[in-house]
Amino acid sequence: SQQGEEDPQALSIQEGENATMNCSYKTSINNLQWYRQNSGRGLVHLILIRSNEREKHSGRLRVTLDTSKKSSSLLITASRAADTASYFCATGAYAGNMLTFGGGTRLMVKP
Amino acid sequence: DTAVSQTPKYLVTQMGNDKSIKCEQNLGHDTMYWYKQDSKKFLKIMFSYNNKELIINETVPNRFSPKSPDKAHLNLHINSLELGDSAVYFCASSDRGFTEAFFGQGTRLTVV
Structure with a gap:
């Protein structure tokens, strides 16, 4: 079964609104990362939060991590049509030496 | 310069064939991966x-094998292709x- 699972699977909002995506995982992690994928393209790294961090900001992105609940959220503020993409969380752990991805949230921002 | 490049971008082939996808990175990284993205x-x-170490997802059929001639390259070989192998490989x-x-930008493999 997959390590990370995003919720919701799809999200449609108007430009200017905030978008929140959630991710749950199952095992111990070293860090949790969020990636973006535009249609037909590869994934692009957005932000990494370590297991000893609770919140991190990068521009219009805000990520929270709750290790007790094994969950994370990605908030995109003041969304733009260009934010339309799929967003994936990925967990990194010492064990296994790999990143494990969830199923992604497809975000559509309407102009 | 592209950091991670893979070729080809598109690959259409018949069932039963053997094919390879090449990958190169110029970032000096120690770890490389192959991912499969399905239609969902x-x-x-x-x-x-x-x-130093190859970690294989145990659910991957042994028809798939990675080959690394050096630290900057990790190629993916697929033997006896099946319809279910159709996907985008990153x-x-x-x-x-x-x-x-x-x-990388992905390789869309279509098995017909």
Whole structure:
């Protein structure tokens, strides 16, 4: 079964609104990362939060991590049509030496 | 310069054929990966490899094999292709196995 699972699977909002995506995982992690994928393209790294961090900001992105609940959220503020993409969380752990991805949230921002 | 490049971008082939996808990274990373993305966009790790260790996802059929001629390259060989192998395959690299990963643009494999 997959390590990370995003919720919701799809999200449609108007430009200017905030978008929140959630991710749950199952095992111990070293860090949790969020990636973006535009249609037909590869994934692009957005932000990494370590297991000893609770919140991190990068521009219009805000990520929270709750290790007790094994969950994370990605908030995109003041969304733009260009934010339309799929967003994936990925967990990194010492064990296994790999990143494990969830199923992604497809975000559509309407102009 | 492209950090992680993979070729070809598109690959159409018949069932039963053997094919390879090449991947190269110029970032000096120690770890490279292959991921398979299915039609529902789910990304499944296939292999994680650095110059010391190959980690194989146990669910990957042994028809799939990674080949690494050197630290900057990790090619994917697929034998006896099946219809279910149709997907987009992504190569990626990172400094270590759980740090920020850089992805190639993907290879869309279609088996007919």
